[in-house]
Amino acid sequence: MANKAKLEALLTLINTSARDAIALYEKYGDVPAIDQTGPHPLDNAVDQVALKSAIRTLEGASAQLCTTLAPPSHTAINLVQVYDHACVRVVAREGVSDILLKYPKGIHVNKLSKKINIEPKKLARIMRLLATKGCYNEVDTDVFANNRLSLILLDENPVKHMILLHVELISKGASVFYETLKDPKIAYSYDPTVAPVMYSIDKDGIEGTVFDWMARHDGQRESYHVSMRSLNTIMGSLAVLAHFPFGKYSTVVDVGGVQARDIWARDCPEAVAEDRVEFEDLNFFEQVPVKGKDVYYLRNIIHDWPDNESALILSNVRKALGPNSRVLIHDYVLLQLSRKQAVIEASELGTAPEPLLANFGVGSMRSYQQDMTMLFAHNARERTLQDSLALATAAGLKLEKVWDLAESCVLEYSAA
Template sequence: MSTNADVESLISLISSSARVAAAEWQRTGTDVPPLSEAVTHPIDTATDVVALQQALRTLEGACEHLTTLLSPPGSVIFRRTFNPDTHLLRIAVEHKVPDILAKHPNGLSLTELSKIVNVPELKLGQIMRGLATRHVFVEVNTDIFANNRLSHSIRSYLPNGLYALASRGLNETQSAGSNLYESLCDESCGPSFEAKDSPFMHMARKDGFEGNGVFGWLEANPARRENYAIAMIGMGYSCGGLNVLHAFPWQNYTSVCDIGGSVGTVSMPLARKYPHLRITIQDREEVTQHTIDHWASNYPEAVAENRAHFVPIDFLTGAPVEGCDLYYMRFILHDWPQSDAQIIVNNVRKAMSPKSRLLIHDYMITPLDRKSGLVEAREHGIEPAPEPLLPNYGAGRARAHCMDIGMLLQYNAKERSLTEFLELATNAGLKFEKHWDLAETSMLEFSIA
């Protein structure tokens, strides 16, 4: 296909996918609100957004592909090497600028905002304009800023968890990223795949921490541990992780074990939607008491009706509770290197009965070469992106690769390909049943072989 034909194909993909995405917004009964308005929309916290996200992965992939195709290389390289977004956003998040501006719906002057956050007015102006240029905040008049749709969504007191998610990404993940080159050059950490040698831990040791991994670091830093738990709620909304409530036939089962379920990010909405389910949440002992308190405060009926149970587990040394219909793991295996991930899957297999299913819900790394993508489509029903997009949708699946690098930075771990998931399952005596396309993420279903 010629380059001109690629351009026309990309324009067509942009047009068609944008119309589908807009229709999904309008399906809620209201139009898409302007970015400049500090408003919420029902779709912001909707849990059934598979169709929207499928359209967006094509739209994002096609827009980025077309812009890169039509831009001189120097322009693209400049944007990617001088991009200050995370640095600017960290200032706004750490100083809780969205909270401050929420009290001033008509806008607040840089002079007044500067006094509140204790950042020089001139520098703050540079930061706020950089963010507003990327649609975070809006400059309503010269040197007067207000919240817009994006900044409105990361107020720290909202229950959506997005403030905590942003805080985690901008602190633990980005700080580890700044140390990636140094850790790779380190004679000990560079060749290691152990959690204690991740870029984050390499940095933490420089700061005097003597533990073995990120989870130990979180235990030593209670405020960041609490932020981590809330950030998992934000993950559910940001990646469409709650699509699974609608995509999978939970009504056909009676019991679920949520392994590594934290405070019940998925389990609580699952229990609300399917009250017939008996749900067991298993996580580290230090997390379990926090989970019990969370349910007592937010859904005591499920506890009183004996529908929710809380059992500590170290899934590297023990098996989960036996006999459940479903064993569900969301964003668990990506925290661990392959050897530890194999132990976890082996332990789950020990608890499963012949009728049980293991559901692994994670980001999945899909092939960048179309030949391998077609093999996956033929054998496992995972369709590659339409041409001329990259087979993995390119920018449309960028968050999968952001998470992949995030796992490297923090845990010396990774997001996995289908082949790697199948290897874990086969080695544990499990067989592949189905791939559930949740647009942003994937869920793989396995049974006993």
């Protein structure tokens, strides 16, 4: 494709994918606006696969077009002057979105400054940077109000916990990442106890893995557990309920579920009262889950572990399987950037339309970012389909079906 034709094709992709997204919003209500002050009904829909799919192309094509046309040094500095995390940390820690709930018409930064004890002119700059990215509305000079995006930072929202986990813990690993790659003692190690986050916080070398460390820090552990619920919408994982035929099966084992007892008691007490749900503490490295059930569901479990540990978890799950059991591994599946390899996997995962990068480029950014999160926190990784199949095959599992949810992906296996 000639260069100009590539640009025209990107423009067409932007146009069609944006129109697809608009049509989806219109099914649920009005189209959203950047300064919208409330959520849109589609924001919390269980099944966001069609929207995620349209946005993947839209984000990928828009970023690719900008990168192609902008001066390269301008794009290069954009790679590193990303201070959103420092600014989001301030507003999240200080509960600015919760405060703004009482000021639907906006609050002047001088008044906000007194409430949270942050110097007003600095605060104005923080708020302006965020509002420029679409988080908060600057309704008048130095007067800020909530909008659809800033409402995500409310205390009650699990996404806020995921944000704090990133800006306060994962960022520590990011800041020493280079050093860990060069430190001869650990550079070639995939031991979770020396992952960059642990390298940065474990001065005495006694803390173990991030999970061991959290076991001794109640506040961190609680917040981590709450943050996991945010993956329902961040990764769009809840769509599994709409796509996988759970109705065909009668028993599901959630291996490595979070705070299961508390959450079932709170959200589904009738299931607990009617004995439709059982709880069992399980160390998935040392124990086999309850045997012979229909479905073993592992969401965001395997990506937490390097290959050796993942193989151990899968081999323990394998021992529990009956002839008709299924294992569902629900994580990101990293798309291939080489078009040659992407085409090989296209029948399972689709492939981005040309001239988009074969993995949808920036449209798939969250999966590559989370791959780094896993490396920083656990010396672990997100995996390609090839990587996952190699692990599962070695554990005696056979791929039955790929459930591509346009962002997260469910790999369905049976006993080989």
